Amino acid sequence: MIKSSVKNIVIPFSICVLMALALYPSSSLNPESYSTEGLELNYNISEDFAMVSKDHAVKYNMFTPYLGKSFEGFKEALAFKESGGDYFTVNTLGYLGKYQFGAETLKLIGIYTPNQFLYNPELQEKAFIANAERNKWVLRKDIKRFEGKHISGVKITESGILAAAHLAGPGNVKKFLRSYGGHNLSDAYGSSVRYYMKKFSGYDTSMIAPDKKARVTL
Template sequence: MIKNSIKNFVLPFSMCVLMALALYPDSSLDPEMYSTEGLELDFNISGDLASLSDDQISNHKMFSPYLGKSFEGFKEALAFKESRGDYFTVNTLGYLGKYQFGAETLKLIGIYDPNNFLYNPELQEKAFVANTERNKWVLRKDIKRFEGKYIGGVEITESGILAAAHLAGPGSVKKFLRSYGKQNLSDAYGSSVKYYMKKFSGYDTSMITPNKKARVTL
């Protein structure tokens, strides 16, 4: 609490001093009178977040209070789960970037150079949208059939379906839904279709248009 109070005081105070210097350059205001000496200013936000559990991250207001359940909120929440939002990471299985794409999935949306993809944030963002459009087309009938129902205590929503499709592919999501949860595929790190259905439920993904032939173009 004390640390947060200091942090909340220092930034506004510093801004006031700078504004005064800019507005009154010839005044007798002496910047040497103002010092942050002795205050703890070394805040490692990424380190703080790394220590949180998934449930704490989901409820943590610092994780962008303005995105909420918007599509941007959906993208960033999913990206944080996949890679902590790191565009340039490669996991132990070779999945790439902020959203952890596999090479075969990239080919489906027209990307054939994984190395270029890894170092191109704009391409990664467009790839996420294109892949989500494609998955929504593949799962369009299942979304219509199952949205609003409960399977294994989890409410089925469009965003949950699309997140699970990003994790395990649309085919695995179809199997989960049509078996009413009996076929619940997990990835190599233990995340399951059902878990993603629950974790990413209730976001607004209405802006995504189903597109069988979705491709990435720059």
């Protein structure tokens, strides 16, 4: 009976103490009295706790750090820069989709209906591959000649060359390389050939086969 009475007193008292501590003004706390010195801190989040797994990212073509320097990483990083990864966007200059294609470039790879292109993600993905294949064929000699060299403070890599060609066309990439950075075209939004060369350097684009007649087929 006595034990029961003590319990009935202690529990409500404990609850009151906890509530008082919770409501105690934070301004009275002294941050200098707390320290992380001597603690082993780890700010890395394991994949188990990540919101998006690597397999999920690859399957749904999402731009995440998991993709690294793979071809998927290259493709999605470039798409993120171009459009934020939005298949259905059109910019102020009329460039279309996830990879921001112009109508004239689409014609080169066999696409003559921009509206159909804009609302067809599968077609956009195939267009990116076909355009990269065509650009790689046009720039094949320059890739061989300049890859690994430094121009205008940038290490030249195949992926950087292909990204810059996507931005400004293979002709302007040739001019940049052969002028050793003297010809550095920028688009209407201020992105330059040199900037793309640097930003997209070092990705694995070996799966892109150079193809002079690359076309899109569904």
